[in-house]
Amino acid sequence: MAFSSFKTDVWVDWCPGCGDFGILSALQMAMAEYKKPASDYAIFSGIGCSGKIIHYVNSTGIHNLHGRSIPMAIGAKLANPRLEVIVAGGDGDMLGIGVGHFVSAGRRNVDLSVLLFDNGVYGLTKGQAAPTLPRGIKTKSLSEPNIDTNLNPIALALTAGYTFVARAYAYDIKFLKDLIVRAMKHRGSALLDILQACPTYNDINTKEFYGSRLYKLEEPDWDGVVRKPEEWNDKYSKAMQKALEWGDKIPIGLFYQNELVPSYEDRISQRLTAYAERPPALQSISTSDGTIMTDLSELLKSKRVL
Amino acid sequence: MSSTDLMWVTGGPQGSGIDTAANLFARAVAKAGYYVYGKREYHSNIKGKHSYFETRVSRDKTSSCMDAEDILTAYDPETIFQHFMQVKKGGIIIYNTHNDTEDIEHIISLENALKERLFEFFHKREMKGTVKDAIDVAKENGALVYGFNMEGEVAVLAKKLGEAQLGRFNRYVNTLAVALSTSILGLSKAHIQNAAGDMFGGKGSTLQENIDVIDLAYELTSDLPKYRVTLTDIPYSGHRVLLDGNTIVALGKLAGGLRFQSYYPITPASDESVYLDMNKNVRLTDSTIDGPAIVQTEDEIAAIAMANGAALTGARSSTATSGPGFSLMVEGLGFAGMIEIPVVITYYMRGGPSTGLPTRNSQADLLFALSAGHGDFPKIVLSSGDHIEAFYDAIRSLNYAERYQMPVIHLVDKALANAYAVIDEAELSTSKVKIERGAILNNREDNYKRFRLTENGVSPRATIGSGNIYWATGDEHDELGHITEDPYERDSMYEKRMKKLVTADKEIPESERFSYFGDESASHIIVSWGSNKGAILKVIHTLKEEGIDIGFLHLRMFSPFPKGINRYLTGKKLIDIESNYRGQCAYLLKAELGITTDSLILKYNGRPPSDNEVYSAVKDIIVHGTKKVVLTNGV
Ligand SMILES: Cc1ncc(C[n+]2csc(CCOP(=O)(O)OP(=O)(O)O)c2C)c(N)n1
Ligand code: SF4
Ligand SMILES: [Mg+2]
Numbered sequence: 001m002a003f004s005s006f007k008t009d010v011w012v013d014w015c016p017g018c019g020d021f022g023i024l025s026a027l028q029m030a031m032a033e034y035k036k037p038a039s040d041y042a043i044f045s046g047i048g049c050s051g052k053i054i055h056y057v058n059s060t061g062i063h064n065l066h067g068r069s070i071p072m073a074i075g076a077k078l079a080n081p082r083l084e085v086i087v088a089g090g091d092g093d094m095l096g097i098g099v100g101h102f103v104s105a106g107r108r109n110v111d112l113s114v115l116l117f118d119n120g121v122y123g124l125t126k127g128q129a130a131p132t133l134p135r136g137i138k139t140k141s142l143s144e145p146n147i148d149t150n151l152n153p154i155a156l157a158l159t160a161g162y163t164f165v166a167r168a169y170a171y172d173i174k175f176l177k178d179l180i181v182r183a184m185k186h187r188g189s190a191l192l193d194i195l196q197a198c199p200t201y202n203d204i205n206t207k208e209f210y211g212s213r214l215y216k217l218e219e220p221d222w223d224g225v226v227r228k229p230e231e232w233n234d235k236y237s238k239a240m241q242k243a244l245e246w247g248d249k250i251p252i253g254l255f256y257q258n259e260l261v262p263s264y265e266d267r268i269s270q271r272l273t274a275y276a277e278r279p280p281a282l283q284s285i286s287t288s289d290g291t292i293m294t295d296l297s298e299l300l301k302s303k304r305v306l
Numbered sequence: 307m308s309s310t311d312l313m314w315v316t317g318g319p320q321g322s323g324i325d326t327a328a329n330l331f332a333r334a335v336a337k338a339g340y341y342v343y344g345k346r347e348y349h350s351n352i353k354g355k356h357s358y359f360e361t362r363v364s365r366d367k368t369s370s371c372m373d374a375e376d377i378l379t380a381y382d383p384e385t386i387f388q389h390f391m392q393v394k395k396g397g398i399i400i401y402n403t404h405n406d407t408e409d410i411e412h413i414i415s416l417e418n419a420l421k422e423r424l425f426e427f428f429h430k431r432e433m434k435g436t437v438k439d440a441i442d443v444a445k446e447n448g449a450l451v452y453g454f455n456m457e458g459e460v461a462v463l464a465k466k467l468g469e470a471q472l473g474r475f476n477r478y479v480n481t482l483a484v485a486l487s488t489s490i491l492g493l494s495k496a497h498i499q500n501a502a503g504d505m506f507g508g509k510g511s512t513l514q515e516n517i518d519v520i521d522l523a524y525e526l527t528s529d530l531p532k533y534r535v536t537l538t539d540i541p542y543s544g545h546r547v548l549l550d551g552n553t554i555v556a557l558g559k560l561a562g563g564l565r566f567q568s569y570y571p572i573t574p575a576s577d578e579s580v581y582l583d584m585n586k587n588v589r590l591t592d593s594t595i596d597g598p599a600i601v602q603t604e605d606e607i608a609a610i611a612m613a614n615g616a617a618l619t620g621a622r623s624s625t626a627t628s629g630p631g632f633s634l635m636v637e638g639l640g641f642a643g644m645i646e647i648p649v650v651i652t653y654y655m656r657g658g659p660s661t662g663l664p665t666r667n668s669q670a671d672l673l674f675a676l677s678a679g680h681g682d683f684p685k686i687v688l689s690s691g692d693h694i695e696a697f698y699d700a701i702r703s704l705n706y707a708e709r710y711q712m713p714v715i716h717l718v719d720k721a722l723a724n725a726y727a728v729i730d731e732a733e734l735s736t737s738k739v740k741i742e743r744g745a746i747l748n749n750r751e752d753n754y755k756r757f758r759l760t761e762n763g764v765s766p767r768a769t770i771g772s773g774n775i776y777w778a779t780g781d782e783h784d785e786l787g788h789i790t791e792d793p794y795e796r797d798s799m800y801e802k803r804m805k806k807l808v809t810a811d812k813e814i815p816e817s818e819r820f821s822y823f824g825d826e827s828a829s830h831i832i833v834s835w836g837s838n839k840g841a842i843l844k845v846i847h848t849l850k851e852e853g854i855d856i857g858f859l860h861l862r863m864f865s866p867f868p869k870g871i872n873r874y875l876t877g878k879k880l881i882d883i884e885s886n887y888r889g890q891c892a893y894l895l896k897a898e899l900g901i902t903t904d905s906l907i908l909k910y911n912g913r914p915p916s917d918n919e920v921y922s923a924v925k926d927i928i929v930h931g932t933k934k935v936v937l938t939n940g941v
Contacts, residue, residue: 061777068638
């Protein structure tokens with residue numbers, strides 16, 4: 001399917017130069033390349049400038065409450081694991097108000113791809129500090145330097161248990177697109193931290209800022225994929241160390257991937273007989289005339305006193 | 307003896323086997339053909355604090371309790387102090403003489419306020435306040451007391467059986483106490499031994515030891531006079547089950563095709579989810595094994611979000627919580643209202659505000675449930691009055707949600723959630739209700755409009771993954787689901803959503819929304835809701851026998867509000883009965899119908915109203931025209 005078929009005719013109302021444009025293009029290209037029918041995708045977005053993305057993508061999209069797209073996406077994915085579920089949201093959305101869900105998602109390792117729009121600010125509410133903005137930094141939108149210490153999304157994702165942890169850059173669309181495809185292919189929770197400029201409010205983390213600092217984690221120098229259990233300790237520790245690099249040099253690429261961890265869907269399959277074959281959304285609950293198909297007799301029998 | 311209707315009570319420190327003891331009793335008497343309704347009262351505590359079961363045993367079905375106790379079975383000291391004044395004249399106390407010298411001062415689990423009341427009570431009588439003192443007072447009040455050294459008796463038995471570890475046998479003191487009471491009630495020993503068989507069969511030597519202890523109890527009591535009401539076998543037909551409110555809601559959800567439930571643990575809601583989790587592999591009539599995914603979430607915000615997400619895929623979805631959790635779900639509820647998600651929230655009401663009385667009864671969340679969420683959006687709010695209603699309401703809630711594509715809040719008060727009842731299996735029939743899924747779009751539609759404006763407000767719903775593409779947003783949106791702030795589009799979407807409630811109001815029959823009991827020509831009508839139903843039914847029956855006709859309108863659906871109740875209420879003296887402070891249902895009658903209630907009977911101490919206090923209050927109102935009675939009974 002052509003990349004253009006994933007466009008809608010809704011006017012894209014981001015500010016000129018916003019990093020969100022690059023993310024949108026990369027996502028549409030990735031979806032086209034991944035070759036699933038458009039109706040098999042479900043994108044859940046948060047609230048913020050970033051959250052509007054679903055309206056610009058020609059596949060099912062749910063523009064959610066602020067901070068709640070991860071649990072909502074999990075609900076949809078668990079009810080119908082055949083869906084290709086993508087979460088798209090801001091750093092305020094997922095690391096501020098929704099950070100509890102962000103962390104809990106890692107523990108579950110549900111098969112979904114989380115695209116974190118990392119611009120250091122709360123764009124849509126006019127530039128307050130987002131959890132990714134370092135302490136002491138004063139963007140033009142702030143009256144005083146940021147008072148809070150920042151979260152490190154890569155380190156947090158590694159700690160939480162995400163099994164695919166990567167960073168990309170909104171203006172390197174091909175590299176970003178490739179990572180989105182890999183994240184979708186990955187079986188388990190994938191976090192893709194996407195560095196983006198917000199030219200309107202963040203005059204620190206600009207194109208120029210990133211341009212000179214970013215470098216790619218690539219083979220043969222870097223391979224974060226855990227292929228055997230014995231490799232885990234080494235690769236995980238190295239990824240964590242890499243996660244702490246932020247200064248003159250900022251790494252982008254795949255920090256860590258580990259498909260040896262069972263997904264939540266695998267874990268449910270162990271407990272719910274029908275799950276793999278007939279997930280909840282696809283099960284019949286009544287006959288064609290609406291007759292209830294559940295047979296309660298065994299359950300009632302176990303409660304019999306007479 | 308067609309009038310058999312008695313209260314049996316047992317209590318003890320939480321975690322000491324009280325649940326097992328009460329279960330044993332209920333099963334045993336059920337086997338003789340009696341109905342049982344049991345009320346469970348407990349603290350927010352795992353081990354040590356006083357919990358108790360009040361169990362009503364009757365020939366006919368009941369869904370309420372009486373305050374006056376026929377039989378008090380107590381093996382620990384605190385149960386005596388909590389209940390000795392409740393035993394009726396001629397009633398029986400079976401207690402543990404081992405505890406005779408224990409006094410109030412040294413029972414650390416007694417709450418200070420009660421301690422003080424007891425000190426004062428015994429002080430006035432120039433008593434120290436030992437178990438023996440309490441027993442003497444009870445005797446003065448006309449109770450018959452049977453004391454046994456329960457530990458001693460069990461020890462003798464243990465020795466006789468060659469049981470070296472006495473400690474192990476101590477746990478049978480509960481069984482002994484229960485069996486002593488069933489013997490004095492004239493219940494056939496076979497029933498309690500069979501009940502023990504149901505409960506302990508397959509658990510190694512436990513069953514035989516329980517059987518031995520029961521033999522001992524029946525021996526010890528063989529020469530004692532029986533209670534004036536005896537539980538001789540009575541005829542019955544069909545199978546009967548013993549179920550509590552949480553479980554029956556879970557069964558209703560399974561029958562209704564629940565395929566996803568998310569929850570965060572909270573009393574008194576999580577027992578439902580835990581039961582679902584344990585029984586999620588469900589057999590269908592075509593022999594396949596299907597069932598819901600049950601997910602324990604990180605908080606209630608995630609619980610409603612996950613249920614919302616799952617519902618979008620076509621899986622019937624719900625979550626269960628109580629006040630504190632529901633408070634957190636409110637934003638997600640509004641989202642479901644806005645993007646028209648069929649989701650069910652089972653809302654177990656406990657005492658609030660804040661953490662409140664976590665394990666006690668309340669009906670103070672009615673107005674909150676109705677108005678929860680910012681902005682106007684449609685939701686269905688219903689509440690159940692007893693176990694059977696809760697079963698069918700759970701199924702219907704799933705239907706309503708899908709038919710009208712909106713959130714449904716199913717209110718169940720704690721008293722019902724934790725009450726266990728013996729129920730005729732035939733009453734829980736899956737053939738009485740159909741699955742109604744509403745307008746679901748199964749084929750692919752070009753240019754599909756998820757929020758198409760329709761005559762009745764309901765738009766054909768495509769589920770995610772079914773081949774159609776659509777957008778949805780919590781922002782105001784157009785028919786395609788894209789954001790709009792156009793004033794005209796806003797109006798039409800707003801009205802479309804709200805219109806669904808009008809459609810629901812037209813389509814949902816009155817029989818699912820309220821019940822009227824008693825004579826329609828009665829001058830006084832009681833209006834109430836939730837589990838108060840049981841006590842009120844008893845009271846209007848008693849009053850009828852006294853020649854006083856009272857009507858009873860039991861409200862079951864609050865949104866859409868069944869305005870048809872008006873025809874029963876106009877021109878009548880109205881008595882509103884509720885377990886809250888403000889009279890929330892009375893407030894609604896005023897708001898919805900412009901009707902003023904004449905008198906209020908309110909209770910907010912965390913214990914459900916009993917037959918006798920409702921009776922006295924109603925009588926007071928009829929005779930004296932009293933405006934407001936606050937009920938305060940309960941331990
Ligand atoms: C519960 C709630 N609180 C606050 C808001 C207001 N709000 C809208 S967008 C936003 C911040 C968005 O920042 P971010 O998630 O970083 O997205 P960005 O705009 O930067 O893409 C906030 C706080 C809201 N919509 N809901
Ligand atoms: S405010 Fe910033 S993030 Fe939002 S659209 Fe404008 S540039 Fe992009
Ligand atoms: Mg941001």
